[in-house]
Structures are given as C-alpha cells and as structure tokens.
Amino acid sequence: MKKIPLYLVLIAGALLSVAPYLMTLNAAFKTKQEILTSEPWALPANPILSNFGEVWSRYDFATFVVNSVIVAVAVTVGQLVFSTLAAYAFARLDFPGRDQLFWAYIATLMVPQIVTLVPTFIIVRELGLVDTHVGLILPFVFGFLMPYGVFLVRQYFKTIPESIEQAARIDGAGTWTILWRVMVPMAKPILGTLAIISFVNTWNNLLWPLIITHSESTRVITRGIAQMQSQFNQEYHLILAASTMALLPLVAVFLAFQRHIVRSIALSGMK
C-alpha cells in the first residue's frame, strides 16, 4: 500500500516515455485535416494508409531505407572486425609504443564530431568520395566511432584470464587462431554491445550525411526526414508518417532484444 504513490509516479513517467511514439503512430493513420482538428491522443475516426503511400511516392523513400541499411551494416561490420583486431593487440601483445598509442586513442574520445568535421570533409573530398556510399561509411568506421570500439573491446579482453590463451598456445595454436577461436567467442557480449552502439549511432546520425551527400541516390533516412521537415513543415501527415517508418525498425529491434540491449548498455559503462 505504501508503494502506491511510487507506482503512480513510475507509471506516469513510463507513459511520458512512450507517449510521443504512440501519438506519432496514431497520427500517421489520420487524414491531413484530422491531424489538425482532432486531439493528438484521440484515435483516428477512419484509419487510413494513404499517408505512407504518399511518402513512398513523393520521395524515393525506398532508396533512403536501402542507403541507411547499407551504411549502418557496413559500419557495424567494419567496427567489429577492425576494433577486435586492434583491441587484441592492445590487450595482449607486447610491442613498442603500445601504451602511448592506446592513450592517444583514449584522448580522442573527448573530441566531438563537429571539431574534426571540416578537415574530414576536406580529406574525403580529396579522396574523391563526396556523395558516395564509401564516403559515408569510411569516417564512421575509422574516425568518429573507432577509438570507442577499440577501448570497449580491449577492456573486455583484459578481463579474460590469460591462462585460457596459454593453454591454447601450448596446444600449438597461433595468435590468429587464438583470437578467432578463443577470444572472439568469449567476448560475444561486448561484441554484441559494440554492434548495437555502432548500428544505432550510424543509423541515427544526421550531421555527416548532411555534409557529404547531396543527391537522391545516396540519401539516407535522417537526411530525407530533415529535408521533408524543411520543405513541408506544416504537412504533419507526411512528416509524421515518415518519422513512424524511420522509428519503427529500431523500436522493433529494441523490443525483440530488449533484455540483451539493456544489459549491453550497462556493459558499455564498465571500466
């Protein structure tokens, strides 16, 4: 009984957390007129699907989705492979300059994306990669996210007892075999965390696509939505239907893997 006020507060907070999603989903099925006249929390009188159709026909929304998927998947795979390799070298191998180099990686965690934005733009332009998928992907794999990925995996590798590796080494396994057969399988939780963080960050990022792409064929969802917003900022039926489609995939993934994702986030704060 004593806990009833606590439950009420928690329920109110939870409602506040999901209300914008629910109202957006709700509005996406209303007519243009109904969005303006009805209460945002009232259900649609006659649910319609035409808003989604209009977004798909007026914009090449399918291309935006495909581009976002290509970029996010490529960045995630690149992150997993290159961070694992670098993290293993930092965690287990002995080589000159290791500690200094690792600290240089850590120091760049403080550098915001905007600080390196103009030079990164110039470098990508010099490489002739403006308005290409590769130009969208490369700075994410090697720049914006990389030191974080290396740090995360290296810290986890450090918690795996060296005796396991030594046992494999005595059995004749080389460094590469140990990495792929022993370390990677044991580091699955943190690699899952890194995959989620890489995917979400890339999927949601607006700033880099805004600067490096300009044609329809390389447009990702974030850019597409920002553009719709500036073109039709009062056409709520269009931008809310587009937002619904942009949000739903990640919400679905989140709900499907919620336990794992919640654990993953906590793991990323582990030192």
Next chain:
Amino acid sequence: MPQVPDTTPEKRPRLRTRAAVEAYAMLAPSILGFAVFLIAPIVIVVILSFYDWNLLSDPEFIGLENYRELAGDERALKSIGNTFYYVLLNIPAQTVLALLLALALNSKIKARNTFRVLYVLPWMAMPVALGVIWRWVFDPQYGALNRFLDLFGVDGAAWLTDSTWAMPVIASVNVWQFTGYTMLFFLAGLQAIPAQLYEAADVDGASPLYRFFKITLPLLRPAMLFVLITSVIGSFQVFDTIHVMTAGGPAGSTATLNYQIYLESFTQRNAGYASMLAVILFAIIALITLAQAAFFRKRTTYDFS
C-alpha cells in the same frame, strides 16, 4: 599468475620482433584510419584556425586574426553562453532524475523489467525523427502540449518561437531521451554495492537518508564520474534536435557553439573561422573533462573485490 616460459633467452629478441610485427599487422587498418580520420583532422583543424578560407580558393594565412575576431563576435560569444545554458538545464535534471529512477527500480517493485525497457526506449530513437515529433507536440496551435493545457484552461506558450522557452524545450527533449539510458549506469552501480554494508547500517539503526548519503552516494562515485563525463561531452554536441526544431532560432537563442560551427563551416563557408571555434569548443570540453576527473580522483575510492 605463473608465466609459462615461452622461449630460451637467446632466442627472445627475434621472437619479440616477430610479436611486434604481428601486433602492428593487426593494428594496421585501425592505425591507418586513426591517422587519416582522427589525427590528421585534429592537426588540420588547428592549422586552419590561423587561416581565412572559403573551402574553395587558396587558404590565406592570417595568424591570430580569427581568435582576435572572436572577442567582438557577439553571435559566437552568445553561442558559447547558449551552450553552457543548455548544459546547465540538461545535466542536473537528467542526472538527478536518472538517479532517482535507478533507486526506484532497484527496490523490490513489480514489473521492474517492463519499466526499465519503457524508460530506455527513447534512447535509441532517431533524433531527427524525434525533433520532428517534438516540434509537432510543441506546436502552439495543433500540438499535444497546448491542447492538453487547454483542458485545464491554461494558455500554452508559442514554445519554439519564443526565445525564452525555446532552449528549455530543446533541453527537455534531451532529458526525455537520455534519462532512462543514464539510469542504467546508476542501476549497474547500485547493484555492485555489497548488501552487507546496508545490513550493518540497519544494525546501527541508520535512517534511510543517512544510508543514501553515507553509503549509496559515495559508492556510486565511479558510475557518477562515467555518467557526468559522457553526458557533458554529449551535451556539447547536440545538433539534430536543434537543426530540426529551431535551426538555432528564434533570434539565435538556441544556436549552441556546436551549431554555430556547423553554420560557419557549411552555410557561411568560413572554414578558418569555424576551425577557430572548433578549437575553442575542444578546449572547453577538455578543461571540463579534466576538472571532473580531478574532482572525482581526489576523493577516496573503494575496493571490495
């Protein structure tokens, strides 16, 4: 842990070289990327801050002129003020709410996991889409907030076109998005506190407040340090919600330094001046981060392992 002697002394130098070669082979892609997409840009941004450049013609060296110009640039100075205002609106509210939420969800209540999931849900939402949605929620005429206030006979403000309200609204969207996420780190910290400490305090008849300030809060220090450092760095980088909700307006009241750098770089095409601002932004973040780390390091740490 006992080391397995892997080699005889005279063979060691060659093996060590081989190990180093192997290590650098593994690191090669990462180091190359690190050099090209992080180190080079950091060096270039510092160099560019001494130049006048429109991204196209030849850059012109102007020494400290950009830095001198900053002193008289009201818009840029205001954006620095806006940034601190945003951080102050954002961080205390988000941190305190997240801590309270973690305490609530760490107690014995029903449906804990469901609450946790619902509160974390905003974290992974695309900020651009959120910006669009919140812009609609705060729409003075059609938005949910003013319609809701209407029910109680309250006239809501024109939130995003009112320079008093625009920044608190942007900050509240951020608090909404990240409170649940931040809560998870506190929750992990709370669960790491040994139960026997509370049992001992109970034996001594300690009050709940005493328990919180003398046991919980001091032992949450590592989690607190992590949360504060990452969320402050994150706050300095707010971009998407501002870009979509206000584009820095009204009257520059939501243009943070981060946003001002974007405008100077890619709308005004003052790459040199923008680089100077980027150097300033980085210096501010580095100072604050070091100050936080020093503040927390001075205090005792505990080890129960």
